[in-house]
Amino acid sequence: MSTTPAYAAQSADKPLAPHAIERRTPGPHDVKIEILYCGVCHSDLHTARNEWGNTIYPCVPGHEIVGEVTAVGHEVKSFEVGDTVGVGCMVDSCGHCDSCKAGEENYCENGFTGTYNGPAQEDHANTYGGYSGQIVVNERFVLHIRHEGDLAAVAPLLCAGITTWSPLRHWGVGPGKKVGIVGLGGLGHMGVKLAHAMGAHVVLFTTSPGKIGDGKRLGANEVVISKDPAQMAQHAGSFDFILNTVAAPHNLDAYLNLLKRDGTMCLVGAPPIDSPHPSPTVFNLIMKRRGIAGSLIGGIRETQEMLDFCAEHGIVCDIERIAMKDINDAYERMLKGDVKYRFVIEMQTLKSEPEAA
């Protein structure tokens, strides 16, 4: 075991504060990673504040991790000390169910182990995420990072990137397809970049006229103000696929009507259980054999494909860097949508802090 500094919430109503955690001694298949950067995902806030009712405390969030390998177990073949690597939302899964065997560990039938808020597969212990100095992860859940230059903006690819990449690939987005991205936040801005790089005709839907310029800069061919029924009507029945990144309850019918025959709208955000979207109109599904689906992050193989694609195409996230000590302020700004488009913690700012209790 080794001790590493971290930031943890001790309860739902406490801000995150310094806290020392233990990391296991690397086993034969483990990779030990010095964390350089960690992105700040909205799930971090939901979990730190127990908004999904399942948080185990102390809670160390963070699942958009980029770092450097400092040690490897003796069976590890794919990684060496000094490699730049990433860790996303998962650090383990059962490995033997149909989904795991299909390389879709994100849909593990027995439940994957989250990078934070576990529980671990073996001992059901809590897991601690990337708001920390080091992490030890089984090599099956470690990704190669092949980007050159500054790596801070790579970190959010590990969640925001793969969460949008996976459905875009699954539903065949590419040249000749008209694709909508609903919402321009952490997920949406990656959806626009990736769908554009895949060669699709990309239409961004936003409620904010102030985001038109950014939407186009990020790769949208068109930006539609979703509150304007006339603009929406111009796109009726024309989309092959819509990726909806908005978690807040909203009218899904407005987007279903924009799908072609056999088009799908995939939801990657979920409203709170007690305030769902208004029920979608079944006729809107029936009349053109349309579908509503959901998608959850992505498997390890496709995460590596996404990272390699992004390295090749020079794609990173648009980020704002913060120091570890500013995480609570960053959460408040994230709640207001005041971030373009992802906070990333520079983890040396944690290591240079006075040592925690």
Add this chain to the structure above:
Amino acid sequence: MSTTPAYAAQSADKPLAPHAIERRTPGPHDVKIEILYCGVCHSDLHTARNEWGNTIYPCVPGHEIVGEVTAVGHEVKSFEVGDTVGVGCMVDSCGHCDSCKAGEENYCENGFTGTYNGPAQEDHANTYGGYSGQIVVNERFVLHIRHEGDLAAVAPLLCAGITTWSPLRHWGVGPGKKVGIVGLGGLGHMGVKLAHAMGAHVVLFTTSPGKIGDGKRLGANEVVISKDPAQMAQHAGSFDFILNTVAAPHNLDAYLNLLKRDGTMCLVGAPPIDSPHPSPTVFNLIMKRRGIAGSLIGGIRETQEMLDFCAEHGIVCDIERIAMKDINDAYERMLKGDVKYRFVIEMQTLKSEPEAA
């Protein structure tokens, strides 16, 4: 033009009663059909009573038609006088949109012409359905009936049959697949028969313990009482596809939870706009990349495939025969679910009535 007897509703609050209608003289591509049998679909009742708010009166329902060809236009190649034929929910479509070109006239981008309650493509006139002595239909929308023996039970294949066949085929139902059918009514009983004949493992969901025997007789491998949470839980995460035929508002989550990763539930019934299903839980879609979709009847090519498959496998509907004059009583019984599983009007009972005004 020729006059033929029919039964029509003259307004939403009037029962159906005898009414004479005109049929056009067959054009070069038309087929004139003496109607032998017409199935009674719940849509007939909705339309006769203007429950969807779009009924044009007088309204002559009926879109599950089996009859005999009595005349053909000089360009008609595929049909001859004396052929047994069927007409389903459509009698025309634009013919040039993407859906029509793909043979999916049921999703015509310009709106297909319903067999009743039109409007017709050319003159936007009302159309009159199968509760009548004769009908004249463009050959593109006439189907060959290759069943032998009694044809009354073939008629409902033209709507109840194709409405279940099309999604079962579209979502790849066959050997090795576990398929759920929700509801044992006109649509559901055909869903069970067809999914069974396609070689799937079929599970019928019903609220009525009294339907267990019928469900198994019709081809279900298992019957689950959907009100019993313990029975439902035994099937969690196990279905490739669920065909939901229930239009009444109900909890979709109970069925979404039964789908495997990448499973789809297809809805072929729609609740009234003002009393929708409770909004489905987005997490149930996200966690296994599940989908909810809709499907509307089927195209002409696949309707012919379905009819030929049913002729080959000896599949017809379970029906109760009625005389034309008993249609209003049949509607009342249909509202109570008191029919196993489709009423079919014997149309000679119309022709033997005293002549209508």
